[in-house]
Amino acid sequence: MLNPKEIKKKFPILNQKIHEKPLIYLDSAASSQKPQQVIRKMSSFLRTDYANVHRGVHYLSQQATDKCEQVREKIQKFINAQSSSEIIFTKGTTESINTVAFSYCQSLKPGSEIIITEMEHHSNIVPWQIACQKYNLTLKHIPVLTNGELDLKAYTKILTKNTALVAITHASNVLGTINPLKQIITQAHLIGAKVLVDGAQAVPHFKVNVQELDCDFYCFSSHKLYGPSGIGILYAKKNILDTLPPFQFGGGMIETVTLDKTTFAEPPLRFEAGTPPIEAIIGFGAAIQFIEKIGLDNIHRYETALIQYAHQKIKKVSDLQIIGTAEHKVSVLSFVLKNIHAHDIGTILDQEGIAVRVGHHCAQPLMQKYQIPATVRISFGLYNTFEEVDILIQALNKVKKIMSLPKSPKGDD
Numbered sequence: 001m002l003n004p005k006e007i008k009k010k011f012p013i014l015n016q017k018i019h020e021k022p023l024i025y026l027d028s029a030a031s032s033q034k035p036q037q038v039i040r041k042m043s044s045f046l047r048t049d050y051a052n053v054h055r056g057v058h059y060l061s062q063q064a065t066d067k068c069e070q071v072r073e074k075i076q077k078f079i080n081a082q083s084s085s086e087i088i089f090t091k092g093t094t095e096s097i098n099t100v101a102f103s104y105c106q107s108l109k110p111g112s113e114i115i116i117t118e119m120e121h122h123s124n125i126v127p128w129q130i131a132c133q134k135y136n137l138t139l140k141h142i143p144v145l146t147n148g149e150l151d152l153k154a155y156t157k158i159l160t161k162n163t164a165l166v167a168i169t170h171a172s173n174v175l176g177t178i179n180p181l182k183q184i185i186t187q188a189h190l191i192g193a194k195v196l197v198d199g200a201q202a203v204p205h206f207k208v209n210v211q212e213l214d215c216d217f218y219c220f221s222s223h224k225l226y227g228p229s230g231i232g233i234l235y236a237k238k239n240i241l242d243t244l245p246p247f248q249f250g251g252g253m254i255e256t257v258t259l260d261k262t263t264f265a266e267p268p269l270r271f272e273a274g275t276p277p278i279e280a281i282i283g284f285g286a287a288i289q290f291i292e293k294i295g296l297d298n299i300h301r302y303e304t305a306l307i308q309y310a311h312q313k314i315k316k317v318s319d320l321q322i323i324g325t326a327e328h329k330v331s332v333l334s335f336v337l338k339n340i341h342a343h344d345i346g347t348i349l350d351q352e353g354i355a356v357r358v359g360h361h362c363a364q365p366l367m368q369k370y371q372i373p374a375t376v377r378i379s380f381g382l383y384n385t386f387e388e389v390d391i392l393i394q395a396l397n398k399v400k401k402i403m404s405l406p407k408s409p410k411g412d413d
């Protein structure tokens with residue numbers, strides 16, 4: 001069984017006070033904190049092992065190359081891809097999605113359709129809008145039901161023989177909803193469409209098996225997975241990758257270059273132009289090792305209990321509305337409090353040492369759907385505790401008290 005108090009000790013940043021209160025970090029969906037193991041691994045690599053990869057014959061360069069390739073293999077196993085050549089290093093989820101949008105879409109027939117959903121992060125909306133303008137494609141979306149689940153009847157209706165790709169989040173960064181991907185992917189494949197999954201909010205919380213899902217593309221970021229920022233993954237099935245043109249051009253992705261012409265390397269290098277964030281790749285490997293030692297099944301079990309507890313407690317706060325009550329959720333909880341702006345709530349919670357995220361969470365279409373400007377979002381990592389939920393509830397009651405104080409008589413301010 002996972003012991004969050006012991007785990008928390010492994011995260012140096014979490015053992016500090018903010019505004020003289022012990023830090024309660026409830027913003028892991030934006031970015032998770034990093035364990036000592038990751039920090040140590042990156043710093044020792046920089047101290048004794050650093051060199052550029054792929055180009056050197058010298059010892060350090062070869063060692064650095066080998067270490068990065070070992071991380072690629074570790075990630076292949078982490079998501080159960082068939083081959084490490086299906087794992088492309090990118091800057092993060094956003095760059096992974098852009099790569100597919102501007103590589104895969106190039107060869108689509110004008111009039112082909114891309115389907116997204118109303119719950120996507122802007123990273124999985126904007127690239128498709130721009131690719132649709134550029135390549136004369138049509139963008140459609142699956143609506144979200146009031147409880148935060150997808151309207152799958154509507155999906156069946158908008159899926160047509162013209163659908164080329166469905167781009168969908170595995171788990172919503174606002175609602176927490178875990179989408180029923182198996183069904184969605186099977187339906188898409190039946191009509192010959194490909195499926196890209198934005199896994200940014202899924203991989204930190206439960207085991208992902210890309211072969212079992214049978215998705216064509218899967219994207220995620222290291223920084224939400226207890227690893228460093230600046231590095232992420234695009235997984236793509238090998239037979240698809242082999243047919244895709246590169247998205248960025250330069251060193252590292254070529255086979256031969258003359259002044260007139262270039263031929264490209266095989267995947268994955270074809271999609272990795274320029275020097276990668278080498279030390280971040282090493283840190284990413286350490287983060288995966290950290291998670292695997294604890295076990296994603298243990299993490300999932302613990303976080304599910306924690307989010308259920310938070311739901312039970314938080315819904316007792318009067319005038320509070322939870323946004324997103326789907327049956328299957330990751331440990332993300334958004335809410336609004338009647339007549340109190342999310343930014344005021346976030347600011348008062350901060351004074352209590354509690355870090356939450358407020359705003360539209362890069363999901364403005366979802367805010368428009370619920371007709372709200374913003375939510376407060378709490379999101380748990382494996383270091384959060386039941387006691388922290390209790391402190392949050394006390395702090396929310398304090399917010400209500402402060403914000404409901406009678407206004408001073410006119411002229412007194």
Ligand SMILES: Cc1ncc(COP(=O)(O)O)c(C=O)c1O
Nearest residue numbers: 092093094121123173200201221
């Ligand atoms: C669901 C989802 N997709 C995509 C992203 C973008 O990730 P990144 O900024 O690491 O590229 C995020 C980040 O919050 C996210 O939550």
